[in-house]
Amino acid sequence: xxxxxxxxxxxxxxxxxxxxxxxxxxxxxxxxxxxxxxxxxxxxxxxxxxxxxxxxxxxxxxxxxxxxxxxxxxxxxxxxxxxxxxxxxxxxxxxxxxxxxxxxxxxxxxxxxxxxxxxxxxxxxx
Numbered sequence: 001x002x003x004x005x006x007x008x009x010x011x012x013x014x015x016x017x018x019x020x021x022x023x024x025x026x027x028x029x030x031x032x033x034x035x036x037x038x039x040x041x042x043x044x045x046x047x048x049x050x051x052x053x054x055x056x057x058x059x060x061x062x063x064x065x066x067x068x069x070x071x072x073x074x075x076x077x078x079x080x081x082x083x084x085x086x087x088x089x090x091x092x093x094x095x096x097x098x099x100x101x102x103x104x105x106x107x108x109x110x111x112x113x114x115x116x117x118x119x120x121x122x123x124x125x126x
Contacts, residue, residue, distance in 0.1 A: 035047065035051075035052035035053055035054075035056065036051075036052040036079060036108045038052075038056055039052075039056070039058065039079045039081055039108070040081070041081050042081060042082060042083075043058045043059075043061075043081050043082065044058065044059050044061045044078070044079070044080045044081065044082045044086045044122070044124060045057070045058050045059070045078065045079050045081070046058075046059060046068070046071050046075045046077070046078045046119070046122070047071075047075070047076060047077040047078065048071055048074045048075070048076060049076055049077065050076045050077055050110045051077060051110065052077050052079070052108060053077075054076075055070055055071060055074075057069070057070055057071045059086075059122050059124065060124060061080075061082040061084060061086060061122075061124025061125075061126075062082070062083075062084060062124055062125075062126040063124065063125065063126050064123070064124050065093055065094045065121060065122075065123050066121060066122050066123075066124070067092045067093060067120065067121045068119065068120055068121060068122070071119075072119075072120050073117055073118060073119070073120060074117055075088070075111060075116075075117065075118075075119040076110060076111060076116050076117065077108065077109065077110045077111065078102060078108070078109060078111060079106070079107070079108035079109070080102040080103065080104065080105070080106045081105060081106075082104060082105070082124060083104050083105070083126065084104050084124055084125035084126045085101050085102065085103055085104060085124075085125045086101065086102045086122055086123075086124050086125075087099075087100070087101045087102075087122060087123040087124075087125070088100050088101075088102075088111070088115065088119045088121075088122055089119065089120060089121045089122070089123065090115075090118045090119065090120055091120055091121065092120050092121050093121060094121050094122075094123045095121075096120070097118075099111075099115040099118060099119060100112070100115060
């Protein structure tokens with residue numbers, strides 16, 4: 001009987017340890033990981049917040065100039081999942097200062113601090 005109680009106590013303790021470990025692993029995931037996932041393959045997406053947080057605006061890309069609406073002068077992160085480069089501009093209609101180009105099928109990134117919150121339009125290349 002004592003062995004049974006000890007075995008039950010040990011298995012309960014093991015289950016609690018495993019549950020606690022799983023919970024802590026989930027809570028240590030980077031914030032915003034689900035927001036990056038909202039950008040589908042074939043889209044170029046811009047975010048208001050760093051690390052894919054905040055408002056997101058998917059943009060057309062193939063030989064298009066696109067003036068940002070809700071995120072004009074608010075872009076802090078992007079993910080170019082399209083087949084062509086994506087250029088950022090500080091003026092509307094792809095004018096003003098060229099801020100940078102992000103390659104096709106790139107990784108999700110925070111824009112450099114010197115262009116943060118400056119993008120007004122994007123130009124997508126096929």
